Amino acid sequence: LTGAQLAAADRRLCQELTYGIVRWQATLDWLIARKTQARPQKTRLQNLLRAGLYQIFWLDRIPHHAAVHETVELARHAGFNTQAGFINAVLRSYAREAAATRQLLAGLKTEQPHLGYSHPEWLVARWQQRWGPERAARLMEWNNTPPRICARLNTLKADPGKLLTQWREEGVEYDFVRRDWFEENLVFELKSHRPLNRLPSFQQGGFYVQDPSTLLAVRELEPQPGDSVLDFCAAPGGKLTYIAQLMSNTGRLVAHEATSERLQLVEDNCARLGVTCVQTVLPSTLNPQPSTLFDRILIDAPCSNTGVMRRRVDLRWRIRPGEIRRLRVMQLDLLRQAAALLRPGGTLVYSTCSLEPEENREVVDEFLRAHPGFKLERTRELLPFAEGVDGSYVARLRRGVAPV
Numbered sequence: 586l587t588g589a590q591l592a593a594a595d596r597r598l599c600q601e602l603t604y605g606i607v608r609w610q611a612t613l614d615w616l617i618a619r620k621t622q623a624r625p626q627k628t629r630l631q632n633l634l635r636a637g638l639y640q641i642f643w644l645d646r647i648p649h650h651a652a653v654h655e656t657v658e659l660a661r662h663a664g665f666n667t668q669a670g671f672i673n674a675v676l677r678s679y680a681r682e683a684a685a686t687r688q689l690l691a692g693l694k695t696e697q698p699h700l701g702y703s704h705p706e707w708l709v710a711r712w713q714q715r716w717g718p719e720r721a722a723r724l725m726e727w728n729n730t731p732p733r734i735c736a737r738l739n740t741l742k743a744d745p746g747k748l749l750t751q752w753r754e755e756g757v758e759y760d761f762v763r764r765d766w767f768e769e770n771l772v773f774e775l776k777s778h779r780p781l782n783r784l785p786s787f788q789q790g791g792f793y794v795q796d797p798s799t800l801l802a803v804r805e806l807e808p809q810p811g812d813s814v815l816d817f818c819a820a821p822g823g824k825l826t827y828i829a830q831l832m833s834n835t836g837r838l839v840a841h842e843a844t845s846e847r848l849q850l851v852e853d854n855c856a857r858l859g860v861t862c863v864q865t866v867l868p869s870t871l872n873p874q875p876s877t878l879f880d881r882i883l884i885d886a887p888c889s890n891t892g893v894m895r896r897r898v899d900l901r902w903r904i905r906p907g908e909i910r911r912l913r914v915m916q917l918d919l920l921r922q923a924a925a926l927l928r929p930g931g932t933l934v935y936s937t938c939s940l941e942p943e944e945n946r947e948v949v950d951e952f953l954r955a956h957p958g959f960k961l962e963r964t965r966e967l968l969p970f971a972e973g974v975d976g977s978y979v980a981r982l983r984r985g986v987a988p989v
C-alpha cells in the first residue's frame with residue numbers, strides 16, 4: 586500500500602477488504618461452500634468470491650450490484666474468463682437472498698460459533714470451557730473488531746497541554762482514555778488523523794502508540810528515578826520507554842533483546858522519544874555478578890498473542906495448540922535466566938499478551954516451585970470483554986533477601 590498510488594479513501598477500502606477477508610475467512614468459506622457443493626476452488630478464485638461476499642455482507646456503503654459487477658470484472662482481469670459466469674451466479678444469488686442469509690449468519694453464531702465468528706474450533710472450545718459461551722462470544726466479537734489506536738503521552742518531550750494543542754493544530758481528533766492502572770491525561774484514543782509518521786507531534790516524540798493494557802506491567806514494576814532496571818525482552822520498546830519516563834530518564838535502564846535487528850527498533854524509538862538512560866545488550870552479555878544485579882526486572886515474554894488477536898488478523902489461522910506448549914517452555918527459561926540477575930529484595934514482573942493459563946499463571950507457578958526464594962505478590966489479568974483493552978497477564982514477584 587505504501588507504494589500504491591491510491592486516494593486515501595481507496596487505500597482505506599483496500600485495507601478494510603484485506604483485513605476483513607482474513608478475519609472472516611471461515612464464515613466466508615462457509616457461505617461459498619453452500620453454493621458450490623463444497624467443491625474446492627482455486628485459491629485466487631476463492632479469494633475473489635470472498636471479496637465479493639465480504640462487500641455484500643460486511644460493508645454497507647457498496648451497493649450489492651456494484652460488488653457483484655466489480656468482482657466479475659476483476660475475475661476477468663485476473664484471467665478467470667470462463668469462471669466469470671460462475672462468480673456472477675454465486676454472488677447474485679447471495680445478493681438476492683441477502684436478508685435470509687443475514688439471519689442464517691446470525692444463527693450460525695450460536696449453532697457453530699467457530700464458523701459464525703470465524704475462529705479455529707479448538708480455540709473456541711478452549712475459551713468456552715474457560716469462560717462459558719457468552720463471554721467466549723464477546724471475546725470473538727472483540728477479535729473481529731478493528732482495533733482503536735491509542736497514544737501514550739511521552740512526558741520526556743511533552744506535557745498534556747502541549748500535546749493536545751499540537752494535535753488540534755494538526756487536525757488530530759482524540760478522546761481521553763481512563764483506566765485504574767494509570768493516571769489521567771496519559772493515554773488518548775486517536776480517532777482521526779493523517780498517517781502518524783507524517784505528524785510533527787509524532788516525529789518530535791510527543792507520544793508512543795500502544796494499547797492501554799501494555800502500561801499495567803510497567804505500573805506493577807514501579808520503576809523509580811535512579812533505579813537499576815532490566816527489560817529482558819525489550820523490543821520494540823513500548824514498555825521500556827514508559828519505564829524511562831517513570832524513571833525521569835535517570836538511572837540504569839538496560840534493554841535486552843534476542844537480535845541486533847530488534848535492538849535497532851529499540852534504539853530508533855528511544856532516539857525519537859528522547860530516552861537517553863538506556864543501554865542495549867544482546868543475550869549472553871549479562872552476568873549475575875553481585876555488584877551488577879538489578880533492582881527491578883521486566884520479562885515481557887514472547888507468547889501466543891491470543892490477547893491481541895484483533896490486531897494480528899492472520900494469527901488465528903496460524904496458531905496451533907502445540908505452539909502454546911512450546912512457548913511455555915521458552916517463557917519459563919527466560920524467566921529463570923532473568924531471575925538470576927535480580928538483587929535480593931528486588932521486584933520481578935512477568936507479563937504476556939496471552940490469555941492462555943499455560944503461558945501465564947502456570948509458568949509463574951512452575952517457576953515459584955523451583956525458586957522458593959521468590960514470593961508472588963500479586964497477579965492481574967486484563968480480559969478484553971471485561972476491561973475493553975487488549976488481553977494481558979501480569980505477575981509481580983519479589984526475591985527474598987535470604988540467598989536463593
Ligand code: SAM
Pocket residue numbers: 799817818819820821822823824825841842843844847868885886887888919
Ligand atoms: N516489551 C516489548 C514492548 O513493550 O515493546 C515487547 C516484547 S515482545 C512481547 C517479546 C520480545 O521478546 C520480542 O521482541 C522477541 O524478539 C524477544 N525475545 C525472544 N527471545 C528472546 C530472548 N531469548 N532474549 C531476549 N528477548 C527475546
